[in-house]
Amino acid sequence: MSEHHFSVTALWTGNTGNGTTGYRDYARSVTLSVDGKPDLLASADAAFRGEASRWNPEDMLLASLSECHLLSYLHACVSLGVVVLDYADTATATMEVVGNGGRFREAVLHPRVVVADASMVADAHRAHELAHEWCFIANSVNFEVRHEASVVAAG
Numbered sequence: 572m573s574e575h576h577f578s579v580t581a582l583w584t585g586n587t588g589n590g591t592t593g594y595r596d597y598a599r600s601v602t603l604s605v606d607g608k609p610d611l612l613a614s615a616d617a618a619f620r621g622e623a624s625r626w627n628p629e630d631m632l633l634a635s636l637s638e639c640h641l642l643s644y645l646h647a648c649v650s651l652g653v654v655v656l657d658y659a660d661t662a663t664a665t666m667e668v669v670g671n672g673g674r675f676r677e678a679v680l681h682p683r684v685v686v687a688d689a690s691m692v693a694d695a696h697r698a699h700e701l702a703h704e705w706c707f708i709a710n711s712v713n714f715e716v717r718h719e720a721s722v723v724a725a726g
Contacts, residue, residue: 580604581613600625629666629675636678636716637662639708640699644682647698647705654687655695656725680718689724696722 585598599615600622615621616629626634637660648655664678686695699720703709709716 578605585614595620598622629664632675632712633662633664633678635708636664636706636712637680639706640680640682640702640716640718643702643705644684644698647701648686648695650701651694651698653691653695653698655684656687657683657685659683675712675714677715677717678712680716680720682718682720684720684722685725686722687725692722692724696720 580603582602582604583600584602585600587597589596591597599620601613603611603613612625613631614625614627616627617623621627641658641660644658645655647653660680660682662678662680665676667673667676682699684695686692699718703716703718706716
């Protein structure tokens with residue numbers, strides 16, 4: 572077993588002059604920083620009084636699931652001898668809000684993969700199962716993460 576450690580700084584930039592004197596009196600603006608990387612401008616989702624042009628925690632969670640599956644998938648393909656030429660995912664998620672709390676109910680990944688040869692298609696589908704087993708993020712959440720993949724051969 573090995574451990575890896577991560578560090579993020581979240582700086583609230585939404586004080587409009589009165590702090591949190593009321594629910595409508597402050598912005599949900601946040602700057603997320605990691606040493607050596609570009610800052611990420613974040614906020615709450617627009618439905619929760621945030622700025623629609625900024626990343627929100629829900630976007631970032633879904634993006635993390637999608638990217639983790641992608642990276643795990645590429646590794647699985649190399650292991651199985653599958654040559655991936657193109658990969659695109661349009662991930663979706665369902666979150667339910669009850670009162671002041673809520674939770675994600677599920678996330679569905681929709682990867683569209685192009686492989687180099689038709690003989691690789693079956694293993695390319697199998698690689699999604701391996702990627703799901705290997706994905707650190709999917710293994711860390713308490714809701715279902717599914718994938719509905721399509722794989723085609725180039726040409």
